[in-house]
Amino acid sequence: MHSHIRPHTHVVLRLPSGILKVLEIKPNTNINIGKFGTFPANLLLGRPYYLTFEILDKEDGRSKTELRVVPAAELHAEALGSDHVTPAESREETVEGGVEFDIVRDDGEVIMRSNRLTLDDPSRQTLSMEEIEELKKAGTTSGKEIIEKIMASHLAIDEKTSFSLAKYTLRKSRKYLKRFTVLPLDIGMLTEFITEREAYKIMELREESLGLISSWANIHCGSASRVLTARDGVSQIGGGRWLVVDDTGGLVVAALAEKMGILYPNKDEDQPSGEVSPVSEATLSNGPKQQDATLNGGEKARAAETSQGLPQNGLDIEMADADVPASAPQEAQSSDPTSDPANSQSANDPPSTSPSKEPANSKTPSLPRKPPRPHIPQSAFPTNTLTIIHTNSQPNLSLLKYFSFDPGAPTPSHPLYHHLKSVSWLQLLHPSEDPSYIEPEPLSEEVLASLKSSKRGNYYRKRRRWERTSRVVDETRRGGFDGLVVASVMDPATILKALVPLVRGAGRVVVYNPNAEPLVELCDFYSKERRTAYISRQTAHLGKGTGLGIKSENGGNGEDDVEDADDFPVNPTLLLAPTLQTARARHWQVLPGRTHPMMTSRGGAEGYLFTATRVLPAEGKVEARGHGRGKKRKVAVGPDTAVSV
Amino acid sequence: MATSPSPFLDPGTHSAPNSLGILQLKRDHLIPTVLSPSTNSDYAEGKVENTRFGSYPHSTLLNQPWGTQILASVVDTGSRGAKSKKRKREVDEEGQRTLTHETDETSGDLVKAATASSGFAHLIPPSPETWTLCLPHRTQVVYTPDYSYILQRLKVRPGDHIIEAGAGSGSFTHAAVRAVFSGYLEEATTTNGVEHPGGEHGDVAAKKRKKRHGQVYSFEFHEKRANQLQNEIGEHGLDRLVTITNRDVYQDGFCIPSDSEMEPAPDADAIFLDLPAPWLALKHLTRSPPSSAALKSVASVSDPSTPAAIDSTSTPQLYIPLKPFRSPLNPKSAIRICTFSPCIEQVTKTVSALRSLGWLEIDMVEILSKRLEVRRERIGLQEEGLRGANPSAATVKEAVQRLRDVEDRAKIFHGLQKEKQEKIMRRAEAKKRGEKVVQSKEDKTGADGDGKKRVEGLPPSKHDRLEQVKKDLATRELFKEGRLIHRTEPELKTHTSYLVFAVLPREWSRDDEEKAKLNAMGWRVAIFELYAHKQKSIPFSENISSGKKELE
Structure with a gap:
């Protein structure tokens, strides 16, 4: 992806002062730093990327502005120069290398000086402010000359210790060198860039936390995953699908998408951009093929056709079989004879599910002509997807613009177009109250034909929106997600109450928060003691034959019991091993003889992570075993017993 | 088994035979086991996992939805010994017959395990995190906080190739596979063949071959460890994604004989070195043969090191060019590297070597991670005699009340004492006078009644208090009492290793610069066409640039 700088991509320029500048590279424009x-x-x-350039412009006697690539050896000159403490060696080095660097003065002998002679007196610099300004105006070669002059006119440069001299040179070069480094705008750079300015907008997420989030949520590319259904034959289980609640403007979504291979528009640099990235293509081929195995009759032919015209540029706006890839598999699988108790068999049986087994007959009809590329509607892929649950009617994913994805007007060529699904809380919890979930009245062919073209277009657009919304909402409500990632300012317990039941068994739940307190509270809601109390209360209720049924698949939240809602805001039996953790990177300066941790760094939020595993509690009474406190009988998970924490 | 996807990447809905499952007993107590339906076991129930929290026959673990809570079973662990002994004896007598005997047994049904009265565990699919917690330790393990940050900083994405040297126990290997995974190689090629028949077949196939699949190239010096890791990787269904090589990378570098000319291996985008002397391996990680000056300075780095004495003597010999130079790096991407070293001396040497070899963006970092424990701290007099709580006074008021109570009791006690004393005195006097037992009995009962009356007004005794606490406990809801606190868990890793990160940009020659300049000229042309196709500006314009490249 980041093999070279492409037009219309965002890049980061790091200036000598250390300031980061994000800009879009537009051809035939000028960049001002x-x-x-x-x-x-x-x-x-x-x-x-990663090269450092030096600006050579008219002032340096060039006819037009040029950029010089500063070689790595020159960039490291300072650190390397002092690397070799013995003077003989350092001289040899310069002779052999044949390079002379004008910043570093070759003073031949570097002996450890003490700071005994150091005077804290600004008058030792003989150049005045005005003189330096004049030098700058005169435009000497890329600032190096200025620095040299400044150094030369310092009265006591020889008195400086080598360390303080290095510091002094560094300070001056930061100020006067006309250099910049071009860095790719990836997740790490974007995080750093935003953290420096408005960290609150990304909930003060740091790279450490992002790494932990995607590891603990088991985020990976799921494009090769199988499409598998639960015992009910309808809901999908797994398939590389994750739920996200993101109040960081899309940073979390971007970080996860990067790990899933769906963030960058086109990965293969030799591939023309018209083609979808290999990853999404693989996914695409997975879905329809899945159908092949189960569909029958005329449906099969259609599905086969779908699997044929695979490479998509998505630019065509045909909408005939708009909902084939998404809804067909579900229909197919619900009628699948093997999706009864023996489903586990079919799921693990390679012949019926493995994509490698492509029915031979599907290729024959399409041999002579290339079938038309079917349009794959937005958010329609069955695997390797992110489903974002958002508070407003539209998700806030503004940061995705840096990755060429505009959530308002997504381009079909971007992998996120097919792999990102969004559902609002209203749609998720009370879909019937959302207007876009209500089916627009279907019109007959005749009526359609009589409509004005603009009205017809409107009608189709509404139908399409409804199809997309209902498809995504229904899929989401059926659950079976591989994991849940939350980085939200909302109360985590309310989020988990609604979303944990949608996570598949053994799926991961990860909640990020800049502060510990909300997560500490959350941990308490899932504490052993509370779980024990919950189970005993549950069995008591069962004994009385009222409310609080145990539903192992979707989890009873005790919703109907008002009294319990206070004590048990979430069902504590649904998560195993809730853990609270934090990580922080400490940066070091590594220079020969001067290695130590950085003197200052950013304070602010530490950033905490709550992680747990979704489990399916066994039905009925469960007793723990282990080193209980002498008490033999204890209901369910008592303190200090098995499956703790 | 080779065709089914790895349980690490796509576990399916249910646990399946012959694939790895993990039994989670406690948060950090996990048991990895390859689930087996075979009856070839000493137990009547087939293969059994015996734990502190009960026994779990594999028959109860198989074909369960992942994440299910599994109840322990009653397994007769006692008779097993006798049975195996018997079998052994048979082997001694005649090997043939025991074999048939055993197969007889396998064909027979397993004894259905009876559910035990207590004990349970959860069955979860393996992931790099859970595997890291339960893998067989061979060397120091790279834990989740470290490897998650490393992979994040190395920008490892699906489809990348990563070199890992010093595979060790394989925790990083598993995390790296997950990060680079983008599909299985064989599968992709076969489906491509089927999918694109006909005239354009060759054309398409050629295009497809360029598609890179994520791959981990793992190197391990220790032969036994390398073999062990190879077995594990195979068992986990990851063998198509990981290439393990037993090799001394200081000496022999990272290039792997590639099976096809199209794909020079390892063609790496990212590198992770968990070696005692990473600076000795760096000279093999260059784009072109390193200059003698650079080598000398790298060598001088390693010179003063005492532990690497053998290595440094071998260094000069290396540079007799035996075969043509081949770079293990992907020429088209910026290479990211991370070295993992526990000591600061290793870091300084590595960093100097990196500088000499032209690596940029050098950054050294240390990850400090901690886990927090959350609990409720209960303090107060009502906790007297209870476990896990502090029974001292919670407030000043409580303290004062308790002091008052003690004083009151003392007063009454002293009063009683006095009375008793007097009573005894009186009795003694009465005895002297010759009066009889009857009165003393009356006296006693009277005193008792008196005492009881008094006790009612009295603050409770310790014994009474403890009784009361116990009685209250039944109705108290301890899970929401007390103050919610969090603190670092007692076991704390204060240092794992220093992480050195660096980037090696693409090589950029004068020729490349000229080409780029020409391309830029092309931009002037492209821009006009661009306006004609306003809407599709991005894909279209890129088309042009890449098209130009191909022309040249």
């Missing part, structure tokens, strides 16, 4: 200069954007196109 303040006092450091201006240069044409075309000079960056096609160049690799």
Whole structure:
């Protein structure tokens, strides 16, 4: 992806001052980086990332602005120069390397000086402010000359210890060098960039937390996953689908999408951009093929056709079989004879599910001509998807713009177009109250034909929106997700109450919060003691034959019992091993003889993570075993017993 | 088994025979086991996992939805010994017959396990996190906080190739496979063949072959460990995604004889070095043969090190060019590297070597992670005699009340004492006078009644208090009492290792620069066409640029 700088992508420029600047590379425009200069954007196109450039402009006697690639050896000159403490060696190095660097003065002998002579006196710099300004105006070669002059006119440069000299040089070069480094705008850079300005917008997420989130949520590319159904024959189980609640403007979604291979528009650099990335293609091929195994009759032929015209550019707007890939598998599987108790068999039976077994007859009809590429509607892929649950009518995913995805007007060529699904809380919990979930009245062919073209277009658009909404909402409500990732300002317990039942058995639940307190409370809601109390209360209720039924699949939340809702805001038996953790990276300076942790770093929120595993509690009375406190009989999970925490 | 997907990546809905499942007993107590339906076991119930929290025959674990709570079974662990002994004896006598005997047994039905009265565990599919917690330790393990950050910083994405040297116990290997996984290689090629028959077949196939699938190239110096890891990877269904090589990478580098010319292995995008002397391996991780100056400075780095003395002597010999140089790196991407070293001396040497070899963006980081325990701290006099709580006074008021009670009791006690004393005195006097037992009895009962009356007004005794606490406990809801607190868990890893990150950008020569300049000229042309196709600006324009590249 980031093999070279492409037009219309966002990049990060790191200036000598350490400031990061994010901009879109638009061909045939100029890029202005303040006092450091201006240069044409075309000079960056096609160049690799991570290079440091030096601006050579008219002031340096060039006819037009040019960029010079600063070699790595020059960038490291300082650190390397002082690397070799013995003077002989360092001289040898410069001779052999044949490079001379104008920033580092080759003073030949580096002996440890003490700071005994150091005077804290600004007058030791003989150049005045005005003189330096004049030098700058005169435009000497990319600031190096200025720095040299400044250094030369420092009265006591020889008195400085080598360390303080290095610091002084660094400070001056930060100020005067006309250099910048081009970095790819990936998740890490974006996080760093936003953290410096408005960390609150991304809930002060740091890279450490992002890494932990995706590891604990078991995020990976699920494009090769099988489409499997639960025992009811309708709901999908797994398939690389994750639920997300994201109040970070889309950073969490982006980080997860990166791990799933659906964030960047086109990965393969030699591939023309018209083609969908290999990953999504694989997914696509998975869905329809799944149908092949189960569909019959005319349906089969259609499905086969779908699986034929695989590579999508998604640009065609045909909408004939708009809902085939999503709803057909479900229909198919519900009528699947093997989806009874023996479902486990069919699920693990390679011949019926493995994509490698493509029915031979499906390829024959399409041999002579290339079938038309079917349009795959938005958010229709069955595997490797992210479903975002949002508070407003539209999800806030503004940060995805840096990855060429505009959630308002998504381009079908972007993998997120098919792999990102969004459901509002209203749609999830009370779908009948959402207007877009209500089916628009279908019109007959004749009526349609009599409509004005604009009205007909409107009608189709509404139908399409309804189809998409109902498909996504229904799929989401059926659950079976591989995991749940929450980074939200809302009360985590209310979120988990609604969403944990939608996670499959052994799916992972991860909740991020900048502060510990909300998660501490959440941990308490899932504590052993509370679980024990919940179970005993449940059995008591069962004895009385009222409310609080145990539903192992979807979990009784005790919703009907008002009294319990206070004590048990969530069903504590649905999560195993809730853990609260945090991680923080400490950055170090590594220089020969001067290695130590950075003196300062950012404070602010520490960032905590709640992780747990969704489980399916056994029905009936369960007793723990283990080193109980002498008491033999204890209802369910007592403290200090098995499956604790 | 080779065709079914790995339980790490796509576990399916239910636990399946012959694939890895994990039995979670406690948060950090997990038992990995390959689920087996075979009856070839000493137990009547087939293969059994025996734990502190009960026995779990595999027949109760198989074909269960993942995440199910499994109840322990009653397993006769006693008679097993006798049975196996008997079998052994038979083997001694005649090997043939025992074999038939055993097969007889396998064909017979398993004894259905009876559910035990207590004990349970949860059955979960394996993941790099759970595997890290329960893998057989061979070396120091790279734990989740470290590897998650490393993979995040290395920007490992599906489809990437990653080199891992010093595979060790394989915890990082599993995490890396998950990160690079983008499909199985064989599968993809076969489906491509089927899917695109006809005239354009060759064309399409050629295009498809370029599609990279994620792959982990793992190197391990220790032969036994390498073999062990190979077995594990096979057992986990990951063998198509991981290439394990037993090799000394200091000496022999990272290039792997590739099976096809199209795919030079490892063609790495990211590198993770968990080696005692990463700086010795760095010289093999270059895009072009390193200059002698750079090598010398790298060598000088390792010179003063005492532990690497053998390695440094071998260094000079290495540079007799035996075969043409081949870079193990992907020429088209910026290479990200991470080295993992516990000591600061290793870090300084690594960093100097990285600088000499032209790596950029060098950054050293240490991950401090901790887990927090959350609990309720109950303090107060009502906790007297209870476990897990502090029975001292919770408030000043409570303290004062308790002091008052004690004083009151003392007063009354002293009063009683006095009375008693007097009574005894009186009795003694009465005895002296010669009066009889009858009165003393009356006296006693009277005193008792008196005492009881008094006790009612009296603050409760310790004994009474404890009784009361016990009585109250039945109605109290301890799970929501007390103050909710959190603190670092007692076991704390204060240092794992230092992580050094660096990036090696693509090589950029003068020729490349000229080409790029020409391309930029092309942009002027492209831009006009671009306006004609306003809506599809991004894909269209990129088409042009890549098309240009191909032309050149």
